Amino acid sequence: MSCxxxxxxxxxxxxxDPLRTADAGLEEIKNLTAAIDLEIxxxxxxxxxxxxxxxxxxxxxAERIRDLVRENEAELAVVNAAxxxxxxxxxxxxxxxxVIDRTALILxxxxxxxxxxxxxxxxxxxxxxYQRSRLVRGWTxxxxxxxxxxxxxxPGETQIELDRRVITDNIVRLKKELDEVRRTxxxxxxxxxxxxxPVVALVGYTNAGKSTLFNRLTNADVFAKDMxxxxxxxxxxxxxxxxxxxxxxxxxxxFISDLPTELVAAFRATxxxxxxxxxxxxxxxxxxxxxxxxxQDVENVLRALGMEERVDHGITExxxxxxxxxxxxxxxxxxASERKDKTFFVSALTGRGTxxxxxxxxxxxxxxxxxxxxxxxxxDGAALAAVYRRAEVxxxxxEDGTCALQVRIGDAELNRLLKEFSQIGRKGL
Numbered sequence: 001m002s003c004x005x006x007x008x009x010x011x012x013x014x015x016x017d018p019l020r021t022a023d024a025g026l027e028e029i030k031n032l033t034a035a036i037d038l039e040i041x042x043x044x045x046x047x048x049x050x051x052x053x054x055x056x057x058x059x060x061x062a063e064r065i066r067d068l069v070r071e072n073e074a075e076l077a078v079v080n081a082a083x084x085x086x087x088x089x090x091x092x093x094x095x096x097x098x099v100i101d102r103t104a105l106i107l108x109x110x111x112x113x114x115x116x117x118x119x120x121x122x123x124x125x126x127x128x129x130y131q132r133s134r135l136v137r138g139w140t141x142x143x144x145x146x147x148x149x150x151x152x153x154x155p156g157e158t159q160i161e162l163d164r165r166v167i168t169d170n171i172v173r174l175k176k177e178l179d180e181v182r183r184t185x186x187x188x189x190x191x192x193x194x195x196x197x198p199v200v201a202l203v204g205y206t207n208a209g210k211s212t213l214f215n216r217l218t219n220a221d222v223f224a225k226d227m228x229x230x231x232x233x234x235x236x237x238x239x240x241x242x243x244x245x246x247x248x249x250x251x252x253x254x255f256i257s258d259l260p261t262e263l264v265a266a267f268r269a270t271x272x273x274x275x276x277x278x279x280x281x282x283x284x285x286x287x288x289x290x291x292x293x294x295x296q297d298v299e300n301v302l303r304a305l306g307m308e309e310r311v312d313h314g315i316t317e318x319x320x321x322x323x324x325x326x327x328x329x330x331x332x333x334x335x336a337s338e339r340k341d342k343t344f345f346v347s348a349l350t351g352r353g354t355x356x357x358x359x360x361x362x363x364x365x366x367x368x369x370x371x372x373x374x375x376x377x378x379x380d381g382a383a384l385a386a387v388y389r390r391a392e393v394x395x396x397x398x399e400d401g402t403c404a405l406q407v408r409i410g411d412a413e414l415n416r417l418l419k420e421f422s423q424i425g426r427k428g429l
Contacts, residue, residue, distance in 0.1 A: 003076050005074060007040055009022065021289060029043075029078065032102075065095065066094055077098070078101075078105055082103055107123070125174040125178065131167060132164060197246050197247055197248045198278035198279070199236075199276060201250045203255070203282055205255055205256065209321055211251055236248050241359075244393075250273050250277065275306065279361065282316065282317045284317055284319055284320060286321055316364075319345050320347065372409070373404055373405065374407055375404055375426070376424050377402060390409065390417055392407060392408040
């Protein structure tokens, strides 16, 4: 998209994040802007004592930015903050260019990346919810709004001129369709429980390397690129662990600081997969200067999804991108991670540490296994195959037409196996 764009990262002293640097914040919003191929002609941090009601910026700062827009002949200004409709309108009048805030930019990226029907529905719902808030709060210059699903098109398109009633009707329709998606997902989850293969969900800040790790662990070819929000639509693959046990690995949309509430609500159906997961792996870009702030942002989103208890008890962390660290911090981090039960030290790009990660996932599920001996008739191929498929066979002894199999297996799966194959005998150890 050929559009000259300036990127503004305001830092309000009263709301400054002590874990996040101004430079890293500017770099993130630049990466977000570049994610939809906008041409960045200038990018700058502006420090504010407080956000002003009319322009967000003080009058002098707003005028300096106006001069920056003119000098660079910018057609679009991206402001890394949540602007009210009045602030956005006033800035557009002063700067004489289109202005979008952080929420609109993220929604634009999601609209560009969604591929599945579900993803498109979720993004459309988020867009309409955002647009309705603009109309309700007195947007008076509809000709300046952008058409289609996004915010960057030209004026005069019809969708953005929808009145509040039409937008509300569309929101109701989309919610009904997403409710159907949610019911379908619930049916699929119930089917997986009957198989059953536990779900391991990858979560993390956008561009932390979740998809690269997913591909490494599953030998899949999910789109993975060094860009923000490369993955929107969830992907699931079966993974065989070192013991032979099988799990389903789920790759999910990345989180980000100040994730628009419209997106959290719209993507709740997708993120329910995370809530239902037996194990959550928090993939962190440990080489990023704001890694601690990113960790906090991910945990905040998980709490918003109703997973406070799991966060409080500690989520398993996968410290990724260790190949980008120098030897000294990498060695110190590796030594520290070895002393923690819920931390793994990996490079998804090179594969370093991924075998240890798989073993750790294996150990997580092994702790809930019962060890027992099953006796299966030697000539009952179906029963033997079922045992090998559903349990970890530790030892096998063949005697008098019977196979004595020492196995590790979950209680629920053992009960299902014995109920399905009554010819299997059991002896506890």
